[in-house]
Amino acid sequence: MPKSARLVVIGLCALVIAALLWWVGPRGAGPVAPQPVIEQYAELAHAVYADSLLAAHDLHDAVNLFTANPSGETLAKARSAWRTARVPYMQSEVFRFGNPPVDAWEGQVNAWPLDEGLIDYVATSYVYEQGNNAAQANLIASPSLQIGGETVDATELTPKLLADLNEIGGSEANVATGYHAIEFLLWGQDLNGTNAGAGERPYTDYVDDPEICTDGEQKAPVSHCQRRIQYLQAATELLINDLEYMVGLWAPNVADNYRAKFVNELPENEALRRILFGMGSLALGELAGERMKVALIAHSTEDEHDCFSDNTHNSHYYDALGIANVYHGQYERRDGSLVSGPSVEDLLTDSDHQAAAELDAAMETALTDLNELVQSAKQGQHFDQLISSGNATGNKKVQAAIDSLVELAGEIQRASGLVGISKLQPDNAGHEF
Amino acid sequence: MAAFELITRKSSSAPRSRRGPVSWLSVLTLAALVALVLSGCERSTTAPPKPENPSRSGGATTVFDTSDKAYSLPAANIPITKRDRFFVGNAFFKQPWVIAPASTDARDGLGPMYNTNTCQGCHIKDGRGHAPVGPNADSVSLLIRLSIPPTKQTRGDLGKFGAIPHPLYGGQLQDRAIPGVTPEGRVEVTYTEHAVTLADASVVKLRKPRFEIKDWGYGAPGDELMISARVAPPMIGLGLLEAIPEQAIRKGADPDDADGDGISGRVNTVWDFDRDQTAMGRYGWKAGQPSVRQQTTAAFAGDMGLTSSRFPEDDCRPVQEACLQAASGGTPEVSDAILDEVVFYAEHVAVPARRFDKPKQQAQGEALFKASGCAGCHTPKFVTGEHKDAPYLSGQTITPYTDLLLHDMGEELADHRPEFSASGSEWRTPPLWGIGLAKTVSSKATFLHDGRARTLLEAILWHGGEARPARDSVVQMSRAEREALLAFLNSL
Numbered sequence: 033m034p035k036s037a038r039l040v041v042i043g044l045c046a047l048v049i050a051a052l053l054w055w056v057g058p059r060g061a062g063p064v065a066p067q068p069v070i071e072q073y074a075e076l077a078h079a080v081y082a083d084s085l086l087a088a089h090d091l092h093d094a095v096n097l098f099t100a101n102p103s104g105e106t107l108a109k110a111r112s113a114w115r116t117a118r119v120p121y122m123q124s125e126v127f128r129f130g131n132p133p134v135d136a137w138e139g140q141v142n143a144w145p146l147d148e149g150l151i152d153y154v155a156t157s158y159v160y161e162q163g164n165n166a167a168q169a170n171l172i173a174s175p176s177l178q179i180g181g182e183t184v185d186a187t188e189l190t191p192k193l194l195a196d197l198n199e200i201g202g203s204e205a206n207v208a209t210g211y212h213a214i215e216f217l218l219w220g221q222d223l224n225g226t227n228a229g230a231g232e233r234p235y236t237d238y239v240d241d242p243e244i245c246t247d248g249e250q251k252a253p254v255s256h257c258q259r260r261i262q263y264l265q266a267a268t269e270l271l272i273n274d275l276e277y278m279v280g281l282w283a284p285n286v287a288d289n290y291r292a293k294f295v296n297e298l299p300e301n302e303a304l305r306r307i308l309f310g311m312g313s314l315a316l317g318e319l320a321g322e323r324m325k326v327a328l329i330a331h332s333t334e335d336e337h338d339c340f341s342d343n344t345h346n347s348h349y350y351d352a353l354g355i356a357n358v359y360h361g362q363y364e365r366r367d368g369s370l371v372s373g374p375s376v377e378d379l380l381t382d383s384d385h386q387a388a389a390e391l392d393a394a395m396e397t398a399l400t401d402l403n404e405l406v407q408s409a410k411q412g413q414h415f416d417q418l419i420s421s422g423n424a425t426g427n428k429k430v431q432a433a434i435d436s437l438v439e440l441a442g443e444i445q446r447a448s449g450l451v452g453i454s455k456l457q458p459d460n461a462g463h464e465f
Numbered sequence: 466m467a468a469f470e471l472i473t474r475k476s477s478s479a480p481r482s483r484r485g486p487v488s489w490l491s492v493l494t495l496a497a498l499v500a501l502v503l504s505g506c507e508r509s510t511t512a513p514p515k516p517e518n519p520s521r522s523g524g525a526t527t528v529f530d531t532s533d534k535a536y537s538l539p540a541a542n543i544p545i546t547k548r549d550r551f552f553v554g555n556a557f558f559k560q561p562w563v564i565a566p567a568s569t570d571a572r573d574g575l576g577p578m579y580n581t582n583t584c585q586g587c588h589i590k591d592g593r594g595h596a597p598v599g600p601n602a603d604s605v606s607l608l609i610r611l612s613i614p615p616t617k618q619t620r621g622d623l624g625k626f627g628a629i630p631h632p633l634y635g636g637q638l639q640d641r642a643i644p645g646v647t648p649e650g651r652v653e654v655t656y657t658e659h660a661v662t663l664a665d666a667s668v669v670k671l672r673k674p675r676f677e678i679k680d681w682g683y684g685a686p687g688d689e690l691m692i693s694a695r696v697a698p699p700m701i702g703l704g705l706l707e708a709i710p711e712q713a714i715r716k717g718a719d720p721d722d723a724d725g726d727g728i729s730g731r732v733n734t735v736w737d738f739d740r741d742q743t744a745m746g747r748y749g750w751k752a753g754q755p756s757v758r759q760q761t762t763a764a765f766a767g768d769m770g771l772t773s774s775r776f777p778e779d780d781c782r783p784v785q786e787a788c789l790q791a792a793s794g795g796t797p798e799v800s801d802a803i804l805d806e807v808v809f810y811a812e813h814v815a816v817p818a819r820r821f822d823k824p825k826q827q828a829q830g831e832a833l834f835k836a837s838g839c840a841g842c843h844t845p846k847f848v849t850g851e852h853k854d855a856p857y858l859s860g861q862t863i864t865p866y867t868d869l870l871l872h873d874m875g876e877e878l879a880d881h882r883p884e885f886s887a888s889g890s891e892w893r894t895p896p897l898w899g900i901g902l903a904k905t906v907s908s909k910a911t912f913l914h915d916g917r918a919r920t921l922l923e924a925i926l927w928h929g930g931e932a933r934p935a936r937d938s939v940v941q942m943s944r945a946e947r948e949a950l951l952a953f954l955n956s957l
Contacts, residue, residue, distance in 0.1 A: 145560065161586050162561070163603055202589050313545055316548055321551075321553050322549075332572055335560060421571075442546050445545055
């Protein structure tokens with residue numbers, strides 16, 4: 033055979049093989065394997081916790097500035113830093129459900145609701161769990177506490193002491209640490225009920241001067257202001273420590289951290305189950321159920337998530353955005369850069385294009401409806417007003433967001449079946465981490 | 466402020482990375498995965514099954530948490546799309562109810578007289594309450610039932626109410642009240658200790674409580690008063706117990722001890738207000754309530770002073786005028802919609818799995834449990850029937866370690882206060898599932914109806930009456946045997 037003919041045959045063979053390869057392989061952009069999706073999920077978790085940590089450092093700086101120089105302006109800056117710190121943290125909540133070490137860690141960081149009388153002064157209208165001996169302990173005013181026969185030396189308000197005080201006496205309402213304890217220290221109680229306005233703690237609560245120091249509207253011993261400064265700093269430091277730990281769990285290239293086990297040791301189906309369970313649990317049980325439906329049917333500001341600061345609308349929105357992040361395999365970092373990679377959506381699109389589009393649509397609707405709550409707050413009607421019993425329009429807005437989250441959870445459940453997760457249930461004994 | 470401005474972006478327009486060309490290896494992996502999925506093979510996650518004691522104490526509802534949250538989780542087999550009901554109900558279980566009128570209008574109406582303002586305050590972290598440690602210690606998670614003996618005129622009320630309420634104080638001492646209303650009294654407990662020497666010469670100290678009511682708010686109660694102290698029981702597995710078929714429970718009953726084993730086992734016949742007829746009692750220390758729903762409405766009414774469509778009246782006696790005149794939090798105070806969620810929650814609190822961390826010792830303990838006769842009342846296994854309101858609880862093989870029957874527990878434990886068909890010395894066998902995590906959930910947890918037992922061994926040593934032979938055989942055990950028995954109980 034002439035050389036040229038041989039080349040033609042080889043060329044033809046190559047074409048046939050290429051065609052065969054093309055035919056054997058799935059259409060479109062190529063098949064999506066679960067493993068890269070699982071890796072990208074871990075990447076997102078790491079990025080969102082790293083951002084939460086950076087934002088907590090900013091909060092710490094703002095708190096230091098405020099306590100060194102208390103004024104209306106520095107207090108406003110500290111409050112703003114707290115709100116900013118909530119943006120990445122709320123987007124991290126989707127990682128809490130489904131991942132046991134995150135759920136076990138979360139209590140010290142974001143426990144809610146709380147009997148805030150444990151921490152500081154409260155109004156006489158304060159409602160707390162009776163039988164909770166610590167509900168009126170007032171750590172700011174009391175260097176030594178008697179709680180259910182136990183004596184606690186609280187002379188120094190250290191991060192460790194605060195952590196030990198969580199759930200003291202056995203009540204879950206005793207929360208001494210985390211975002212909501214810091215929120216209370218910055219804002220104080222919101223005494224406006226379902227009317228406009230958030231907590232109005234004056235900056236003078238932090239003035240280390242016997243002539244100026246206050247407990248709200250009342251004059252107070254200077255030790256109260258000194259202890260409040262100490263408390264706020266200790267709680268912020270603890271938050272940083274806790275977030276450092278969580279960043280460590282998700283850090284890449286560490287031999288035996290949670291990420292390594294999650295990515296390399298868990299069977300793919302189990303890892304996918306944790307991912308999808310986290311998305312669905314946050315959407316329905318936690319966000320639509322405990323954080324929105326309860327507040328709505330009880331018309332109760334006590335059930336409002338960020339109740340001191342009136343930041344609930346943002347918390348809810350960013351919670352849902354976290355679900356969308358995981359679905360789309362991407363996260364916009366605080367510096368504006370985009371972390372992006374193989375996603376649950378790719379995986380689902382591969383097995384059922386239609387279902388993927390429907391989940392996407394449900395996700396967008398949920399975000400749009402939650403955005404309505406954000407827009408309402410910007411126009412002066414916050415979540416605590418929307419849930420008031422006389423506010424039919426407001427109630428309707430909250431109900432719409434709940435309904436779209438219910439819809440979303442249904443789509444997530446359907447998607448799970450389509451990617452091979454027959455039972456979307458919490459973790460069981462089979463996996464020790 | 467820019468940092469928390471909304472990030473508005475259309476998700477589909479953002480860049481995504483896609484995988485490159487397919488490698489043969491990934492095609493093979495995919496094929497293997499597809500085969501795996503098609504074969505329906507899910508990775509096996511349980512230890513080799515033990516035929517008699519599966520680790521899944523609550524069947525498919527079982528959860529595997531061993532932390533202090535172990536009693537607070539929804540049944541594992543509830544799909545995520547139904548879990549909001551659990552968490553909504555749980556929130557109403559945890560959060561304080563407030564005095565009416567309040568802006569929180571769906572959660573007001575506390576009192577006028579009550580024991581506490583949250584369910585969780587007594588069912589601590591969904592677990593047990595505890596007895597007060599001393600005379601002035603808090604007694605929130607314990608309540609005192611009150612009654613007087615029936616007369617010819619009132620005897621007819623027993624069929625519906627189980628006991629005759631005290632004319633001044635009603636069926637339960639309410640030691641708190643809203644401002645302007647006098648509480649009914651205050652509970653004081655004192656303990657006398659005595660020692661029990663076991664066969665291996667080790668000594669266990671038991672404390673016997675004496676409950677006294679001080680500061681009576683509405684006059685002296687008189688000599689006929691009967692009291693019974695009750696500690697709040699844990700919330701786990703209540704719906705599963707409801708789903709056990711009545712015949713299966715009746716099969717264990719032996720009211721006249723026809724088989725001569727010294728153990729009777731009687732069904733308590735109580736009143737079902739929802740169906741307006743008699744029913745089998747399943748809940749409460751004397752099995753005085755037939756259903757989770759009725760138990761819940763009765764607790765709302767008695768413990769918190771909250772009315773429901775089932776019990777629309779506040780528990781105020783004729784002499785308690787301020788109580789009768791207090792503001793209402795709505796008619797009823799607990800709406801049916803909220804009640805439904807709380808009942809759903811109460812029915813679906815999951816039972817934690819057994820833990821086989823010391824398998825040999827625990828197996829020995831389990832054998833001793835049976836050999837000593839404990840399983841004569843603490844029946845290990847049932848299969849639930851169809852629960853029409855709770856499909857996830859139906860058809861589950863469960864290991865509650867209770868027969869749900871009444872047994873004579875002897876003079877030492879007797880409260881001398883009958884309730885429906887339960888005599889003054891009869892108590893319902895309490896379930897043992899999850900009991901090994903009781904102190905993990907609440908370090909203060911105590912055992913038995915009045916919380917007198919601080920440990921499981923103390924609880925065993927208080928067993929008398931029909932359980933006396935079982936108790937005696939534990940006294941006779943060697944240290945190793947006793948430790949094995951306790952290791953078994955702690956594995957539950």
